[in-house]
Amino acid sequence: MTKTEAVKNRIFAGSDMDYVGICPSSVLEGEPKGHRPSDLLPNAKSIIVFGRRLINGSVQTKFRFMEDGVGNIVGSYSAHSFVLSINHLCMKQTYDIAQYLENTFGCFAMPVTNNVLQAVQPEGNYAPFFADPYKAGLPIDFYKAAVAAGIGEMGWNHRVITPDNGPRVYICAIITSMEFEEYDKPYAGPKLCDPVKCGVCSEVCPTHALDPKKGTKVTICGKEYDLGKLDVNGCSVACFGFRRQLNPRTGVVVDKDSPTDEELAEALSRNFEKPGFQTLDHIPMFHCERCLIYCPVGNWKEKFADHGLSDREVK
Ligand code: SF4
Ligand code: SF4
Numbered sequence: 001m002t003k004t005e006a007v008k009n010r011i012f013a014g015s016d017m018d019y020v021g022i023c024p025s026s027v028l029e030g031e032p033k034g035h036r037p038s039d040l041l042p043n044a045k046s047i048i049v050f051g052r053r054l055i056n057g058s059v060q061t062k063f064r065f066m067e068d069g070v071g072n073i074v075g076s077y078s079a080h081s082f083v084l085s086i087n088h089l090c091m092k093q094t095y096d097i098a099q100y101l102e103n104t105f106g107c108f109a110m111p112v113t114n115n116v117l118q119a120v121q122p123e124g125n126y127a128p129f130f131a132d133p134y135k136a137g138l139p140i141d142f143y144k145a146a147v148a149a150g151i152g153e154m155g156w157n158h159r160v161i162t163p164d165n166g167p168r169v170y171i172c173a174i175i176t177s178m179e180f181e182e183y184d185k186p187y188a189g190p191k192l193c194d195p196v197k198c199g200v201c202s203e204v205c206p207t208h209a210l211d212p213k214k215g216t217k218v219t220i221c222g223k224e225y226d227l228g229k230l231d232v233n234g235c236s237v238a239c240f241g242f243r244r245q246l247n248p249r250t251g252v253v254v255d256k257d258s259p260t261d262e263e264l265a266e267a268l269s270r271n272f273e274k275p276g277f278q279t280l281d282h283i284p285m286f287h288c289e290r291c292l293i294y295c296p297v298g299n300w301k302e303k304f305a306d307h308g309l310s311d312r313e314v315k
Contacts, residue, residue, distance in 0.1 A: 003105065004180045007048065010100055015093040017050040018169070019162065021149025021184040025175060027221055028140055028148075035140055041110045043177040049142060049149040050097070051171035052090070054081045056303055059168055062293045063310045071248055074286075081170075082286040090114050090172045098174055107178035112140055114172040126268065128239045128285050130159050132232045142173040147220045150184035154218060154225035155193040157201035157210060157291035163189060166298030167291075186223050192297045195226060201291035202228060206246060207257040209234030210291060234258045241287030242267055 001009075004022060011020045025037035025044040037044035058080040064070040079085055091114070098109035127135035130143065143160050147153060151171070152162035159167035195202075195215070202212035211229040218225050234257050241247025242254040252271045256263065268283065294300070294312060301314045 002181050003178070004182050006104075007101070007180075011048070011050050011097055014100070015050070015097055016052075017093065018053045018165075019049075019051045019146075019151045019171070021049050021146065021151045022180055023047050023049070023145055023148035023150075023221075024183055028145060031141060031144075032134065035134060037140065037175045040112075040139055041108060041175045041177065043108065044110075044175045045179045046176050046183070047140075047142075047145045047149065048097070048101075048174045048176060049146045049151060049171060050093075050173075051146070051151065051169050052086070053162075053165040054086070054168040054170060056168075059293055060304060060309045062289060063304070063312075066290070067311050077289070078284065078286045081168075082289075083284075086170050087114065090170060094172050094174060101174065101176055101178065105178050107176050109178075110175045112142055112173040112175060113138060114142070114170075126240075126283055126285075127232050127236050130157075131230055131235045131239075135232060140173065140175070142171055144218075144220050145173055146171050147186055147223075147225070148184075150187050153187050153192050154220070154227060155201070155295065155297070156195035156198075156215065156226060156228040157193075157295060158227050158230055159292060159295075161192045161295065161297050163187070163192060164298055166192075166295045166300060168293070168295075168298060186221050193226075195228065198296060200294050200296060204290040204294050205235075205238070206243065206288060206290065207231075207234040207238045209238065209257070231258050233261065233264050235288070236264060236285075237267075238288035238290075239285040240268070240271070240283060242271075246287045 008020045011017050025047050029036050058076045061073040061076040065074050094111040098111045101109040129136040133141045146160045152160040155161040161167050199212050202210045209231040214229040215226045237254045241250050252267050254267050304310045
């Protein structure tokens, strides 16, 4: 058995992960200073990316709120698909996998913070990590690493889209000094995201933060992906729940779809003053997620619409 096979087997079988891929750490060496693997682990050679699919029953609680107005269940999404259990589970598994790598192969294994929960001091205003990983304080862009490691492709919605679960996955990473005999290649199956034919993510975006037509390109391992032009602050307004239709309990409302950094920072500072506001996530960011929950890739129709769990028409 090769090292690559041994590590993947351990992660699949021992840590119950649904996805595992390995890419050379050099794929992220072109990132800004402080966010390159070698800045974080000077002898970095590889990035091991792994993750779990989100629970469909938890994802559908978002439809209950957004389509039926049943708001008392959104905690299921927040706890099990966004922060608490999924994050703790992945932290624990990441810890175990890092211990296994160091004990078995005598390498260095640096677990990467896998969500804003463990993020260090943000460098700008807070932002949802898919929208602007470095503004959210993440050390590396593990979505790019996931794409390089073959887990999925980048979607118009700036998320990693997998063939079987669309963007409804939770991804973690370990940077290691270990070298592997072979590395995964980017996903090469049928194109998953076609924004011209689909466009659902832009259509459902409550603050019009994700442009339906204008986009940017990102190149990962020589492969080009189209990303929608994303207004990070507009997205943040929705994700932080600064609108009553997204968060009926909000004490802070931001009417503008596209606030300036200063306006967003001011709203955030008012939110921080509210008693009981502090959460493990520093700041709750689960209030939107529409471009994730409604993305049709990953058998969305068969999983949700065909069971009467969403009224949304499938194109
Ligand atoms: S909703 Fe459609 S356009 Fe948006 S990321 Fe998913 S597949 Fe791509
Ligand atoms: S999370 Fe919501 S606000 Fe942000 S881009 Fe997706 S749909 Fe738009």
